[in-house]
Amino acid sequence: MVGGCSSASDEAARVALSSTEGRVATPAGTGAQAPPSKLGPEAKKTAAALTAAATPGSSGYKIGPQDVLEISVFKVPELSKIAQVGETGTVGLPLIGDVQAAGRTPQEIEHDLAKRLGAKYLQNPQVSVFVREYNSQRITVEGAVKKPGVFPYRGPSTLLQAIAQAGGLETTYDDTIVIFRTTNGKRSAAKFAISEIRAGSVADPALHSGDVVVISTNAIKEAFGYFVKAIPVANAFVLL
Numbered sequence: 099m100v101g102g103c104s105s106a107s108d109e110a111a112r113v114a115l116s117s118t119e120g121r122v123a124t125p126a127g128t129g130a131q132a133p134p135s136k137l138g139p140e141a142k143k144t145a146a147a148l149t150a151a152a153t154p155g156s157s158g159y160k161i162g163p164q165d166v167l168e169i170s171v172f173k174v175p176e177l178s179k180i181a182q183v184g185e186t187g188t189v190g191l192p193l194i195g196d197v198q199a200a201g202r203t204p205q206e207i208e209h210d211l212a213k214r215l216g217a218k219y220l221q222n223p224q225v226s227v228f229v230r231e232y233n234s235q236r237i238t239v240e241g242a243v244k245k246p247g248v249f250p251y252r253g254p255s256t257l258l259q260a261i262a263q264a265g266g267l268e269t270t271y272d273d274t275i276v277i278f279r280t281t282n283g284k285r286s287a288a289k290f291a292i293s294e295i296r297a298g299s300v301a302d303p304a305l306h307s308g309d310v311v312v313i314s315t316n317a318i319k320e321a322f323g324y325f326v327k328a329i330p331v332a333n334a335f336v337l338l
Contacts, residue, residue, distance in 0.1 A: 152307055154232040154253045161199050161207070162234025163187055164250075169207075171215065172224035180230065193219055204229060235307035239264040242271035242315040256302040258295060260311055267292070272314035279309050279335060286335040300333060 150158030161167070163185050171177040181189040187200025194214050199207055204227040215223040235251035237260055244265030257275065261267060275290045292313075294300040305311070 152235075154229070154235060154251065154307070157205065158203060159229065159232075160201055160203060161229065163200055164233035165199075165229055166231035166233060167199065167204075167207075168228040168230050169211070170226045170228075171211075171220075172226075174220065174223070177215070183234070200234075232307070237305055237307065238310040239313075240310065241313035242268040243313055244268060251305070251307045255305050257290065257305060257311065258302050260305055261313070267313065268315070270315045274314040276312045276314070277303065277305070277309055277335075278312070279306060285338045287338060288333050288335045290333055303333070 150156040151160040153159060161183060163183050165183045166180065167183065167189060168180050169178060169189075169191065177192050179191065181191070183189055183199045187198060188196040189199050190196050191211070194211065197207065197210065197214075202210075207227045208225045211225045211227070212223050215225070231250065232252050233250045236248050237251050237255070238248050239260050240246050243261060244267075246264060249260070249263050255263075257277065271292070273291050273293050275292055276287055277290070278285060278287045280286075288303070290300065290303060295302050
C-alpha cells in the first residue's frame, strides 16, 4: 500500500455539490450492463486502440517505472533475467547496460535488444519480453475497507478483488459502491451494489488503472447521496 493518498470520499462530496445531472457516456469496459450506444464498430475499434497504451496485457501497453519485466534470450540463459524498471525508466542488462524501457511496448524492447545483441554478440538472437508486474499502474480504494490506500494494478482485476486487496469490508459499509474513472482527461463514475454483485445478479466490474473505488459508509452516506442519485441504475459510467 502506498500512503499519502487523498480522500476519494471528500472528492465525491465535492463532485456531488457541483453536479446537477448525469450525462450518459460510453461505458468503459466494466462488464456492467450499459444503455444502447450509437458508436459503430469502427469508432469502437478506434477507442480500443487509443486506450491500449494504458491497458495491461494489451499488445500496445506502454511500460512504466516500477514494472517488472522478464527478459529471455533463447538458448542463452546467462543473458536472461527478471528486472524492475527504475524511476529513470531504464533496466540494466548484461553486455548491453542500461536500456530505455518506459514509454515503450514489450515488442519494441524485444526488437531493440535483438538488434543490439545481434550487432556484437549473437547471430539472429531471439528475445522475448514479458511484463510480470504492472506496478506503474495504480488503483485507489477508499471508504469502508480495512486497509484503504493506493495499490499496484498488476493486470486485469475486478471490484471484488480490489476490495479483498484492501483487507475486505468494514462492518460500517453501506451497500453502495462508486467507481470513479478518468479517461482522456474526462472524469466519469458508475455505482454498484455490493449485494447484487455477490448474488451474481450484476457482473463483477473490471477495473482500470487509475480507478478510484469508494465504498460508502453510514458516515458519508448523506454527503454521497445526492451524487449517487444522479447515476443511472444500469451501472453505466456517466460523465461528471
